[in-house]
Amino acid sequence: MPKNDNVLVLSPTPLYSQIREILRQRILDGTYQPHQQMPSESELIKAFSVSRITVRQALGDLQRTGLVFKIHGKGTYVSKPKAFQNIGQLQGFGEAMSRMGYETFSQVVGIKTLAAGKVVCSKLKVKEREQITELRRLRYLNREPISLDVTYVPKAIGDRLAKEDLEHRDIFLILENDYGLALGQAEIQIEAMLADESLARLLKVEEGSPVLRIERLTFTADGQPLDYEYLYYRGDAFQYRLRIERGHL
Amino acid sequence: MPKNDNVLVLSPTPLYSQIREILRQRILDGTYQPHQQMPSESELIKAFSVSRITVRQALGDLQRTGLVFKIHGKGTYVSKPKAFQNIGQLQGFGEAMSRMGYETFSQVVGIKTLAAGKVVCSKLKVKEREQITELRRLRYLNREPISLDVTYVPKAIGDRLAKEDLEHRDIFLILENDYGLALGQAEIQIEAMLADESLARLLKVEEGSPVLRIERLTFTADGQPLDYEYLYYRGDAFQYRLRIERGHL
DNA sequence: CTCCGTAACTTGTCATGACATGTCACATTC
DNA sequence: GAATGTGACATGTCATGACAAGTTACGGAG
Numbered sequence: 001m002p003k004n005d006n007v008l009v010l011s012p013t014p015l016y017s018q019i020r021e022i023l024r025q026r027i028l029d030g031t032y033q034p035h036q037q038m039p040s041e042s043e044l045i046k047a048f049s050v051s052r053i054t055v056r057q058a059l060g061d062l063q064r065t066g067l068v069f070k071i072h073g074k075g076t077y078v079s080k081p082k083a084f085q086n087i088g089q090l091q092g093f094g095e096a097m098s099r100m101g102y103e104t105f106s107q108v109v110g111i112k113t114l115a116a117g118k119v120v121c122s123k124l125k126v127k128e129r130e131q132i133t134e135l136r137r138l139r140y141l142n143r144e145p146i147s148l149d150v151t152y153v154p155k156a157i158g159d160r161l162a163k164e165d166l167e168h169r170d171i172f173l174i175l176e177n178d179y180g181l182a183l184g185q186a187e188i189q190i191e192a193m194l195a196d197e198s199l200a201r202l203l204k205v206e207e208g209s210p211v212l213r214i215e216r217l218t219f220t221a222d223g224q225p226l227d228y229e230y231l232y233y234r235g236d237a238f239q240y241r242l243r244i245e246r247g248h249l
Numbered sequence: 250m251p252k253n254d255n256v257l258v259l260s261p262t263p264l265y266s267q268i269r270e271i272l273r274q275r276i277l278d279g280t281y282q283p284h285q286q287m288p289s290e291s292e293l294i295k296a297f298s299v300s301r302i303t304v305r306q307a308l309g310d311l312q313r314t315g316l317v318f319k320i321h322g323k324g325t326y327v328s329k330p331k332a333f334q335n336i337g338q339l340q341g342f343g344e345a346m347s348r349m350g351y352e353t354f355s356q357v358v359g360i361k362t363l364a365a366g367k368v369v370c371s372k373l374k375v376k377e378r379e380q381i382t383e384l385r386r387l388r389y390l391n392r393e394p395i396s397l398d399v400t401y402v403p404k405a406i407g408d409r410l411a412k413e414d415l416e417h418r419d420i421f422l423i424l425e426n427d428y429g430l431a432l433g434q435a436e437i438q439i440e441a442m443l444a445d446e447s448l449a450r451l452l453k454v455e456e457g458s459p460v461l462r463i464e465r466l467t468f469t470a471d472g473q474p475l476d477y478e479y480l481y482y483r484g485d486a487f488q489y490r491l492r493i494e495r496g497h498l
Numbered sequence: 499c500t501c502c503g504t505a506a507c508t509t510g511t512c513a514t515g516a517c518a519t520g521t522c523a524c525a526t527t528c
Numbered sequence: 529g530a531a532t533g534t535g536a537c538a539t540g541t542c543a544t545g546a547c548a549a550g551t552t553a554c555g556g557a558g
Contacts, residue, residue: 015509040538051441056539064313072539073520128526192441193458210459211443235441263541289508300543303507321509322550503557508551518541527532 016057019048023058027067038068039075047183106149106167109202110136120152123217123228133158137166138202139146140149145203146237152228170220171227181226187216192235203234253288265306268297272307276316278325287317287325355398355416358451359385362404369401372466372477382407386415387451393497394452401477421467429477435467440482452483459484 022145026032039047044055059076070076072136116124116132121191126132135151135158151171153161157179164174193213212233220226259318279444288296293304310324311317319325365381367375375381379380382405384400394422400420406428424430449456461482469475 016511042537053514054512057511070539071521073537075521091500094490165558189463190439192461192482194443196351203295210443212439212461233441265541282541291508303542306541309508319552323505323552324508388502499558501556503554503556505554506552509549511548513546514544514557516541516543521536521538523534523545524538525532525534528530 015050016054016061019050019054020042020058020061020159023062024067027062032078035080036077040075040076104138104139104141106137108135108137108166109148110134111158113158114151120228124152124154126154131155133161134164135161141237144237145234147231147233148199148202149232150230152170153226156225175226181220183218183220183226186216188217189215193244195232199232205231205234205236265303265310268293268299268303269307272311273316274475281327283327284329285326287327289324296420353388353390355388357384357386357415358397359383360407361409362407365401369477370469372402373403373474375403375405382410383464384410384415388390390486393486395483397448397451397481399481402475406475424475430469432467432469432475435488438464439465444481450479452481454483454485 007122023032023038032038038059041052041055041059044050044059045052048055055208059068059070062069063076066079068076068078100137111133113131113133115129118128120132121128123128124132133153133155135149135153137149137151138145139149155218157175160179161171164178172183176183191213193211195203195205195209195211197207199211200209203209203211212231212235214229214231214233214235216227216231217225218227218229259342272287281287287308290301290304290308293308294298294301297304307321308317312319312325315328317325317327342363348397360382362380363381364378365375367377369381370377370379373381382402382404384402386398386400388396388398406424409428410420410423413427416419421432425432440462442460444452444454444456444458444460448460449458452458452460461480461484463480463482465476465477465478465480466474467476467478
């Protein structure tokens with residue numbers, strides 16, 4: 001009898017998604033300890049009164065994000081929290097650094113409104129010649145300049161951002177917490193280049209020094225492009241770290 | 250009647266996995282064109298004579314690797330190839346490139362056994378002075394040298410690898426398919442540097458050209474470090490692309 | 499003509515049941 | 529005692545069926 005008669009029914013979010021979040025919570029607060037053994041699927045089925053397919057979907061999500069791992073024939077285990085937090089998670093620079101105990105701030109070196117060029121235009125999916133905001137910030141880590149961020153957002157958002165405390169707050173966090181824009185994913189391209197004269201001056205390095213250039217297009221949860229950035233990191237002072245998973249494929 | 254009576258039954262690999270590969274093939278060879286519309290789930294069910302859950306697992310895999318995307322209520326579509334198949338999936342260089350239709354091969358420029366230095370030692374978690382294998386390969390994309398890979402693996406594995414066709418096969422695929430070592434995740438660090446004389450000569454660029462240096466430590470599915478690499482990519486010819494997700498899910 | 503409901507698609511979620519396969523502990527057998 | 533087999537239990541795979549929800553096109557009502 002495929003009738004849904006469950007205590008968990010309260011929000012319009014899928015069942016497996018609710019269960020996934022409950023399990024994530026328990027992992028994060030230590031109910032399920034770092035390196036061993038989650039309840040088995042059949043236990044979870046009884047505990048939540050759902051079918052196996054639902055439990056498996058919840059566990060599968062947690063596995064794909066790296067929070068748990070499974071061993072065929074044995075069970076599902078909680079992953080070790082692992083040295084660096086950055087699990088291929090989209091997060092802002094300050095967000096990542098402050099979590100590691102570094103002190104950061106940003107210096108706004110320019111903010112202006114201009115007509116979108118072709119590239120920005122196609123990335124942000126706005127009409128040609130539409131007004132957008134360009135924001136340039138120098139980011140400091142422990143008093144040293146470490147990167148130049150050039151950010152493009154639609155003018156509507158840019159005008160609001162201009163009034164915010166951009167020196168100490170991440171744009172990502174402002175967009176999410178203050179504006180209620182849920183961020184989804186980002187597409188990133190990373191390449192190596194040499195610092196030209198103006199970039200070298202800003203980052204306080206020699207002209208011709210190696211620079212990590214990251215292009216990042218960030219989308220809202222529902223897939224709208226929201227924020228297009230170029231990040232120029234000093235090659236001698238920054239490493240971009242991440243963890244990636246090998247798929248179940 | 251859950252009896253399996255299918256034409257596809259011939260190998261011990263899962264059905265959904267066979268279907269996934271067939272569909273991937275059709276996408277790569279253009280049977281399903283770049284930007285629109287895959288057969289619907291019900292069509293695939295009829296075509297392969299399998300259940301919906303199987304079709305969905307195959308399509309779900311393809312979606313997670315970025316090859317297709319779905320729109321609720323409309324259908325499943327082939328992603329534009331220009332985009333990033335590379336979704337934060339751990340994969341080898343050749344693996345990624347061939348999936349995008351590029352032709353690659355590797356030239357082994359050196360392979361030797363030596364005592365592990367401190368860094369390699371701590372990364373691979375082997376005892377100091379233990380023997381390990383260093384493998385140097387130049388990787389070509391469409392006839393052009395594009396990267397130098399320096400790989401460190403324990404001697405036991407290195408000895409086996411030395412007999413393999415390293416010119417045309419990815420190490421990752423050899424480890425997984427031939428040796429049965431399930432890869433789990435990798436930790437990656439990316440930074441920018443300048444090509445020194447020897448690196449410049451190998452990559453056929455000017456000395457002092459920008460180079461992307463990627464350090465990658467790969468683990469088996471059960472968490473054992475297995476393979477430690479330095480990848481030096483030509484900054485002018487390569488971009489490292491990936492997609493990352495915000496948040497928990 | 500426009501507006502709107504409905505029907506016919508699509509993918510999303512979930513239940514139930516079955517068998518395959520890997521792991522491990524325990525008891526049986528040699 | 530060591531090897532073997534067996535059963536309990538874990539996850540993996542797959543079938544069938546149902547309803548929810550988003551999209552689109554068509555046709556009737558205004």
